[in-house]
Amino acid sequence: MPPFCPPLRLTLLAAAAAAFAASACAADSSIEDAAAAVKTLAPVVVTGSRFEHSSFDLPASVDVLDQERITSGQARVNASEALAAVPGLVVQNRQNYAQDLQISSRGFGARSAFGVRGVQLFSDGIPATMPDGQGQAATFNLDMAQRIEVLRGPFSAIYGNHAGGVIQLFTRDGQGAPSVQASVLGGSDGSWKTDLSAQGKPGAVGYVLDASRFHTDGARDHSAATRDQAFAKITTEPDADSRLTLVANGLWQHDTQDPLGVSWATFQRDPRAGEIDPSDTQNPKRTFAERYNTRKSIDHQQLGLTYERRFGADLLQLTAYAGNRQVTQYQSFSKGFQAPASHSGGVVDFDRNFGGVDLHWIGANQLGSGSLTTTVGLDYGRSSDDRQGYENFIGSQFGVKGKLRRDETDTVTSLDPYLQTEWQSGDWVLTAGLRHSRMQVEVNDSFISNGNDSGSLNYRRTTPVLALLYKATPALNLYASAAKGFETPTLNELFYSGSGSGFNFNLKPAHSTHLEVGTKALLGSDTQLNVALFQVRTDDELVVDASSGGRTSYKNAGSTLRQGIELALDTKWQHGFSGRLALTGLYAVYDQTVGNIAAGNRLPGVPRATLFGELAWKDTPTGLSAAIEAIANSKVYVEDSNTETAAPGYGAINLRTGAEQHVGAWRLQQFVRINNLLDRSYIGSVIVGDSNKRYYEPAPGRNWMLGASAQYVF
Incomplete structure (x- = not known):
């Protein structure tokens, strides 16, 4: 096993010292004080246990993000x-609403070219991740959020395929007297x-x-975008022992522009600029994004009960x-690209119907000298895509739907x-815990003039979880856990082979x-302190084989190793001050040499x-608040060989202030926020393994927003 890198050793020593200090303080705390602190600092969660459980135990x-952290400022x-x-x-905002956030746990x-994979997403208990493991965080309705629960580590495996972590959004229930609220905000970049x-x-x-x-x-x-969202939630209790919840939501984004990635030279010249297409002789200053009018339109609606x-x-x-x-979605191609006969073209067009059912029973019993809580369940999911692919040109005109190049039905069941x-x-x-995951992919190819890609794949795996917690004192818990994980290729990772020869069944x-x-x-x-040390060994890691023009193919590499530490500290002081510190050290490398990937290379x-x-202040009597945030990331490699220019590390400072007033039945709120106060120029996210070396997605410079809301209670 490779040793921890030196900076991580120092971090581990610091964490050990912090844990020792915590133990000493805990030993001096009374049982009553500890019980009160647990109620105040350790919220109740359902992620992981599936029933209400103190996060401390x-x-x-x-981690739990409450409504104030999600919505305030x-x-x-x-x-x-x-x-x-x-x-x-x-969690990286690509500044590209055509591709959604980049989230890794x-x-x-981290290698996802768009959307979220490797992390399971849920909203009010309903999956926002498809059966193949691809999810969309854009479907979260943050306006109505009550809390977000984030689970990492071995316990995530109980959620099955693609559960390298779990993120659950819970929206608020209708409560009390009817009220209406309107809010508006404006800021930089229109x-x-x-x-x-x-x-x-x-x-x-x-x-x-x-x-x-x-x-x-x-x-x-x-990179212009317009997003419409709608949400409805109805809750009722048919009798004293039951509860029924109905949730409907929708998201609509039409002609969302895709700025694509840029090369290192372009980023240094102008972080806001796109990559110029050198093959465009008619307009030598036009970018790939402009020439092909790269864009995406999304219509998403679902209903859950x-x-x-x-x-x-x-x-x-x-x-x-x-x-x-x-x-x-309209994608781009590079200079001189000639689509092989089996290529699906540069326009992706699909219509997906999806659904599923989760049924489980939670039983509580006495066993020996203790209490036993058991959950038994069955989770079923299905998605069916009516998918076409077209050339993205007609004659010399690009960015338009041309000839049909792909026509198939893709069905995934779990x-x-x-x-x-x-x-x-x-x-x-x-x-x-124990979960047996089974996923089946079926492809029915109706466009066989370029070869028949019909076929099927079956994946299955049993993932066990085991954990032990010891309550050393009322204010100090120690634990250890272990699990097996399972991560299948998603549909989007199966669609293309590195040679461009169609569906990748291998x-x-x-x-x-x-x-x-x-x-x-x-x-x-x-004050609460959480410290976790972890290790993950992965075989047959899925890595980028080739990526170009919005199309990415994948392959299996050898084994990888992740070792790291997570530290979270939350504290409050007098006079309304509070603070939060979240620190992660992660040593993530390939554990063996495979092709051009050398053992010891960093995971891109x-x-x-x-x-x-964060240092925050809130004065409840006056309704005034303010906070300063600091965010820092170390450098990030952009491809497996680690030879291309890495996205440099960066630090950014954000400020926010707010005010609140109550006037009769009215509640008024205002805020001002400034992001990247020092106007740093940095790479916000990367496109891993881009074949054209357009790896970099720049972050905005200094930007601002201000907002106001008014609520009336009848």
Whole structure:
């Protein structure tokens, strides 16, 4: 096993010292103080255990972002606004609404060219990740968010395929007297957003309704976007032992411009500029994005239902959902590109119907000297794509839908039974879980003039989880956990072979082994410290084979190794001051030589260290608040050989201020936010393995926004 890198050794020593200090403080805390601190600092979560559980007593790395962190002084457009405060996560806003956020958890998902993979996404218990493992964080409705729970490490494996981490959004329920709220914000780069919502529970039925529109001209050339979202949630309790929740949401983005990545030379010349297409002799200053009018249109809507019924201490829960997603995307090609006969062209057009069911039973019993809680469940998902591909030119005109080059139906199904149990006796908590994941991919090719790509793939894997927690004192918990992980290729990773010869039936799933030890400590009544050390070994890691013009193909590499530390510290002081520190150190390398990838090479897209720090102040009597945020990432390699220019490390400082007033039945709020206060020029995210060396997606310079809202309670 390769040793920890020297900076990580220092970080581990610091963490050990912090844990020792926590233990000493905890030893001096009274039981009453510790119990009060747990209620205040350790929120109740359901991620990981599937039933209400104090995060302090869960043997896993889990963080909760409350409503204030998600909404206060934020545009509520991208989940990256709040998720930056979570250790172990790297959430990059590409400044490209055609490709969504780039989210990775302990390095899982960092290679995704668009969307989210390697991390499971849920909204109100309903998957925002398709059965193949591809998810879309843009479908999260942040305006109505109550909290976000983020789980990392071995415990994630209980969620099956692509669970390198789990992110769950929970929206608020309708409560109390009816109210309506309107908000508006504006800022740099022609950005603005309007939002109108209503909520209440006048009788037995609670409701939440929300509609918003966001527009930006874009921080980069050719990156304008308009996004419409709608959300509705109805909750009711048919009787004293049951609860029914109905959720509907939709997202519409039409002709969202895609600025593409740029080369290092272009970034140094102008971070906002696009990459010039040298083959465009008619207009030598026109970029690839402009010449091909690269863009994407999305229509996404879904409906979900959750029914819960209690039988004494036991709980039965049924979740069912269905939806439709339509996407049309115009990609670009490089100079001299000639599509082979089997190539699918530069326009992707698909119509997807998806749905699924999750049914589980949670039973509570006494076993020996302790209590036993057992969850037994079955998870089924299905998606079916009616997919076409077209040339993105007609004659000499580019960026238009040309000849048909692909016509097929792609169906993915998954069926996963799972079992999880927790036994608690005295100061010990033992948790075990088992999930059997099965995924089937079927391709029915109707465009066979270029060869028949019909076929099927079957993947299956059993993933066990085992964890032990020891309550050393009322204010100090120690734990250890282990699991096996499973990550299949997504549909988008199967669509292309490196040679451009069609569907890649040769890709294998990646298998991983996760280990973690950690401590959770309460330092007095106002401070909590969480420290986790982890290791992940992965075989048959999926890596980028070739990437060009928006099309990326993948291959299996050898084994990889991830070793790291996560540290989270939350504290409060007198006079309304509070602070948060989130630190991650991650040593992520290839563990053996495969082709041009040498053993010891860093995994691309994964920073060695990330830091988030915040100092906030809030004066409740006056309604005034202010905060300063610091964000830092170390350099990131952009491809497997580590020979191309890495995206340099960076640090940025953000400021925000807010005010709140209550006038009769009105609640008024205002905020001002400045991001990248020092106007640093840096790479915000990278496109891993781009064959044209356009790896870099620049972040905005100094930018601002201001917003206001008004709520009226009837």
